[in-house]
Amino acid sequence: MTTFDHAALFRAGLPPAAARFNGFPRYNFIGGHNDAGSVPVEALVEASTNVLRREGRTLATYGLESGPLGYKPLRAFIAGALKARAGIQCAADEILITSGSLQALDLVNALFLAPGDTVVLEGATYGGTLTRLQRLGARYVGVELDRDGMRMDQLVRVLDDLKAKGVRPKFIYTIPTVQNPTGTVMPEARRLELLRIAASYGTAIFEDDCYADLLWEGTRPKAIRALDTRGQVIYCGSFSKSIAPALRIGYLVADWPVMSRILALKTDAGSGALEQMVVAEYASRHFDAHVAELNQVLKGKAEAMAAALEEQFGAAAEFARPSGGIFIWITLPKQVDTTRLGQVALAEGVALNPGAEWSADAAAGRHRLRLCFANAEPANIREGVARLAEICHREFGVPKRSANVAR
Ligand SMILES: Cc1ncc(COP(=O)(O)O)c(C=O)c1O
Secondary structure (H helix, E strand, C coil): CCCCCCCHHHCCCCCCCCCCCCCCCCCCCCCCCCCCHHHHHHHHHHHHHHHHHHHHHHHHHHHHCCCCCCCCCHHHHHHHHHHHHHHCCCCCCEEECCCHHHHHHHHHHHHCCCCCCCEEEECCHHHHHHHHHHHHHHHEEEEEECCCCCCHHHHHHHHHHHCCCCCCEEEEEECCCCCCCCCCCCCCCHHHHHHHHHHHHHEEEEECCCCCCCCCCCCCCHHHHHHHCCCEEEEECCCCCCHHHHHHCCCEEEEEHHHHHHHHHHCCCCCCCCHHHHHHHHHHHHHHHHHHHHHHHHHHHHHHHHHHHHHHHHHHCCCCCCCCCEEEEECCCCCHHHHHHHHHHHHHCCEEEEEHHCCCCHHHHHHHHECCCCCCCCCHHHHHHHHHHHHHHHHHHHCCCCCCCCC
8 A cells, every 4th residue: 555645746747647457448449559360470470589599699788789770670671661662762770760659759859849849730630749749838730631631722821820920840740641540641742842841931841651551542652751852851650550559669760960869869778679670570571461461451441440430320420431541530510529429438338539639729620530440350340330329329419310220
C-alpha cells in the first residue's frame, strides 16, 4: 500500500494520468492495430535465429557496432526500399532508426518547437500528433482537405494569415500518402506545389509516410522528399503498419545539418537492437511479398467494413472507400456527437476514435469518427458495425431506423 504522497512533488503541467489496461474491447476499431494472421511469425523466427547466430555477439556494444544511427544493414535495406518504392535517393547515413515513428515525431518536435511555436497540418490528422503538439504548448492550424489531400489554395490562405500576424510556422506536417484519417493520396503535381509554397514562405515540411506501403489501388506517387531539391523535407516511416506495431521500429530521413542536431536529441543509447536485427534480416528477403499479401488481406477487411457501414447506416454515413491503409473516416449527420457516441459504445464493447480528437478544429470533427478495420476479423467487423448502428440510433436517432429493423 502506498502511503507516501509523490503527487505533491510532481512537476507542474503533467499530462493526465494513464488508464490501466483492462484488455481489448470486443469490437476493437481504434488505434493502428494490424491483422494478426498476417504477422509473419515463422519467417521472423527464422530471421531471429539466423541473425543472432551470425551477429549476436555485437549485442555486447551499444549500437551493435553500427553507431548511433542504428543497425547498418537495416538502414541499408530502408535506403533501397525508399529508392524502389518512394523514389527517395538517400544514403544509409541519412537514415536514423527510431523507436517507432512516434519517436521520430518527438525528435522533430524537440528540434523545432518551443511553447507558442506554430505548425501547419491537415485539418483532419493523426491524433497522436495533435496531443504531442498540445503538450508542448505549440499552436497548430489545420488546412482543409479534399479528395487529393491538403488543399493548396487553403494552405496559401493559412500561410498568408499567419504571415500577416508575423508568424512563421516551423513546419508543415503532412501525411500525403494514405492520409490518417482520411485515406487520401496527394498526387505528384500537388506535392510539387506544396514544396514550392513551403519554400516561398520559408517553412520546412515534415512528411509522415508510415502508411505509404499499404496502398492497394493506384500507383504510389513519389515521396515529397523525393521531389525535394532543397533538403527542405524531413521524412519519417515505420514498420508498424507494414510488419507489426509492437516491434517499435521506425525511421527518419534528413540531411546531415538536421540529422546531426536530431541525433544529439536522441539520448536513449539506441532503439531496440534485436528488433532492428530481426527486421533487417526478415525484410531484406521477404518485405515486398509480405506487403503485397498483407494489402490483399487489408483490402478484404476494408471492403467488409465499407459494406457493413452501407448496410447498417445507409446514407447516414458518408465515407470514401479506402485505396489503402487501415482506416475509414466517416462523417455522420451533425447531431451525432461522436465523443459521446464513443463513450457509450465503449461501455458496450465497441471502440472507435471520435473525430474531435483527430481534427485540428475539434468542433469541426465532432460528428466524424475513425474506424480501424485491420485488426478485427470480417465477422467481428459486421457485428461491431451493426452494434454501433444500434447504439447510434438509440442515442441520436441516426441511422433513422435501428440496425435490426429491415430496411
Ligand atoms: C500518421 C502516424 N504517424 C505515426 C504513427 C506512429 O506509429 P509508430 O510509432 O508505431 O511507427 C502513427 C500510428 O498510428 C500514425 O498514424
